[in-house]
Amino acid sequence: MKKRNLVLPLAIAPLCLAMWGCNGHNHHDQIEAANSLPILGEATPxxxxxxxxxxxxxxxxxxxxxxxxxxxxxxxxxxxxxxxxxxxxxxxxxxxxxxxxxxxxxxxxxxxxxxxxxxxxxxxxxxxxxxxxxxxxxxxxxxxxxxxxxxxxxxxxxxxxxxxxxxxxxxxxxxxxxxxxxxxxxxxxxxxxxxxxxxxxxxxxxxxxxxxxxxxxxxxxxxxxxxxxxxxxxxxxxxxxxxxxxxxNLPKAAVDQMYGIQQYSSLVTVDPDNILSSIEGAITEQEFGVVSKAVLAQCDALDGAADGMVNALEACQQDFDLNRDVPTCSDDRDGTCLTQAQKDVLSNIMAGAHNSANEAIYTSFPYDAGMGTDNYFGWEYTMALTRDSGTVGGVFTTPPTSVGNTDTDALAFIQSFSMDTDAPKIYATDAANGFTESAIEFMxxxxxxxxxxxxxxxxxxxxxxxxxxxxxxxxxxxxxxxxxxxxxxxxxxxxxxxxxxxxxxxxxxxxxxxxxxxxxxxxxxxxxxxxxxxxxxxxxxxxxxxxxxxxxxxxxxxxxxxxxxxxxxxxxxxxxxxxxxxxxx
Structure with missing residues (x-):
């Protein structure tokens, strides 16, 4: 592709910022010359x-x-x-x-x-x-x-x-x-x-x-x-x-959410009468907050200000180490530390879903300051258990599978879902039954x-x-x-x-x-x-x-x-x- 000089001249950029709706010919000619890409012009009411x-x-x-x-x-x-x-x-x-x-x-x-x-x-x-x-x-x-x-x-x-x-x-x-x-x-x-x-x-x-x-x-x-x-x-x-x-990449992300439930449920004894709440005990919201605080301790000031925000996201992933920077529980969990088993599970989840050959199904997640929140917690557990199981089974895998409407049904589907043999079904088709496009193709x-x-x-x-x-x-x-x-x-x-x-x-x-x-x-x-x-x-x-x-x-x-x-x-x-x-x- 032909290389373009696309930098706005300093004399033009402030003028445009001050002129919402400006689209006179001189203005457009100047910016088009600078950008080498068309400018479509302002809508008329x-x-x-x-x-x-x-x-x-x-x-x-x-x-x-x-x-x-x-x-x-x-x-x-x-x-x-x-x-x-x-x-x-x-x-x-x-x-x-x-x-x-x-x-x-x-x-x-x-x-x-x-x-x-x-x-x-x-x-x-x-x-x-x-x-x-x-x-x-x-x-x-x-x-x-x-x-x-x-x-x-x-x-x-x-x-x-x-x-x-x-x-x-x-x-x-x-x-x-x-x-x-x-x-x-x-x-x-x-x-x-x-x-x-x-x-x-x-x-x-x-x-x-x-x-x-x-x-x-x-x-x-x-x-x-x-x-x-x-x-x-x-x-x-x-x-x-x-x-x-x-x-x-929604089909991949939905499989990744189920992978998270597989990982979390390995840390707890699941109560069949209280499935969601028992899985939520794997890593509590308070414990996610411990991780967030540790991320801030390492990364908050990388952008020049200790203000509770991590602007230098990519540098933070280099500076933060879960095993080193988050206290490891020496005795019982008390909300101020993570056990080594919890750290291993969280590391697996943050690395993104993988199959047994260590081939990535979805991408990794960064450690960040917003992990200890209600919203984060809800997506990790409630949505992953109840929404993603039905969606993967019914919409994203071919042929479709009916999962059921209860937490028991959802957990059974997730625990039996193989990252080796079931995850590839998001790429599958079944032309004989009308499924000519895989989930990856139509989504x-x-x-x-x-x-x-x-x-x-x-x-x-x-x-x-x-x-x-x-x-x-x-x-x-x-x-x-x-x-x-x-x-x-x-x-x-x-x-x-x-x-x-x-x-x-x-x-x-x-x-x-x-x-x-x-x-x-x-x-x-x-x-x-x-x-x-x-x-x-x-x-x-x-x-x-x-x-x-x-x-x-x-x-x-x-x-x-x-x-x-x-x-x-x-x-x-x-x-x-x-x-x-x-x-x-």
Missing amino acids: GTLNSCEDLATQFSYSGTVITNAETLAAGPVSYNSDESYNAPAHCLITGYMNQRMGIAGPNGETATYQIGFEMRLPVDWNGRFYYQANGGLDGSVANAVGRFMFSNGSDSAALTKGFAVISSDAGHPTPAPTFGFDPQARRDYGYNAVAELTPMAKSLIEAAYGKQPDRSYFGGCSNGGRHTMVAATRYATQYDGFLVGNPGF TPPDPTDMGTLRDRGAKILAIHGTSDPVFSVQDTINWYNGLQKANTNEADQFARLFLVPGMNHCGNGPATDKFDALDKLVSWVEDGTAPEEIEASVRANNAELPADWSKSRTRPLCPYPQQATYNGTGSVEDATNFTCKAPE
Whole structure:
């Protein structure tokens, strides 16, 4: 690939930062000359022309509109914990491609369809946002344009004036029995996006008189996986991709979660009447906290400030040693130490799942300051036991296996699952029964380091990952980004940037500055050519995981990898202005 000079001239970059929405020809010509990549230009606004009549007048193949109504401005809930400010808008619900399909191991059938909701602001900014939801999908979340739950009520795309879609990804409930239907697997993995995208743009055109000028795709967790898949499969359909804690190797990560339960259960006598709580005694939340404190003792000051945050993540992995730095219990466990057996198990888990030949199934996890939290603990045990067992059995292995609905069923499946002979089933197919694609094929990006289509047309991808994510390893995302750089002569940062959030758990929480607005940064990069040099983040005052000695108004810059926030040496450690994004020494 031809080498590009992609550094913004210092005289141009400050001007662009000050000019949200600037897209005059001189401005664009200057930045395009500097970047050698297209700048797509700013979206132009529109006004809603139609709402209620869309229920009867909109026509698109395989699509049924079940309701269309105008709603006044006001808060819209995403779930019981989150509410987002919404302008006056048209709420549309419907479904696509209704059919009968398989819903269980004995040939049970169910109605399948790709359910969706769209919210179209009366005063539209000319942009479209695909809200990719998390987990197993299976229900249509309110289309508020959410990214991460912690980002604040004004950070949602709907609040900013985007038209937003949300879907159930083609199956009716989160139950993994949909995995017995090959088409439902494909819809969940990638095809729902392929079906919904052109329909949504057509519906927007019917409502506003034009299709969106700019289209964005975003989500966290499985939503981050959806976004990575869209960035490779549908790069011509979207202009910006906002990726959060992506499970883009989700089948591997789910097997890894089960590997963790295998390891933890080896430390305890499992009570058949209290399976989860007895396994949770393997390494308690308090004992995970001991590890976190030891990590801080070794690594906290590597970025120049002893502030309860590990910005120098990679250097920390070199400096921290579990056996040396965490006290080994000489007598009974008392919450201040780990036994040698506990250390051995934790070392195995942090190294990532392996088979008996020591071949990696999933990548390693870094030791970090956010390991001693409720969120970390819940993903290590509750989610791993109850969610991942059913998902691996029903959706990710071929042929699918029914696991059952109890903790007893889940544990039996996990304990009998072989990392040698069962784990490879995530790569298996069964064409005779319609399973022509393996879980790796329908769930993961075809080649996550091949983003040439995205790059060449001027689209951008902005990824964010918490360094204390217990389910989707930040190391996996770092490895992806390093591979992307290698595939692009170390110039991938001109269309893709990765921002790490120190201490943050899965899509939020943890001792972290986990409140930030990344969507504005992405829009500016796509439409103005202003690359994000940092993202200012703050703590959430109501975050129960915040250390008592942190200010409730602490701020930090999130830095594009491999840069890290480094203390300038003076001023309050609670203020982002006293930190600078720098490459590690």
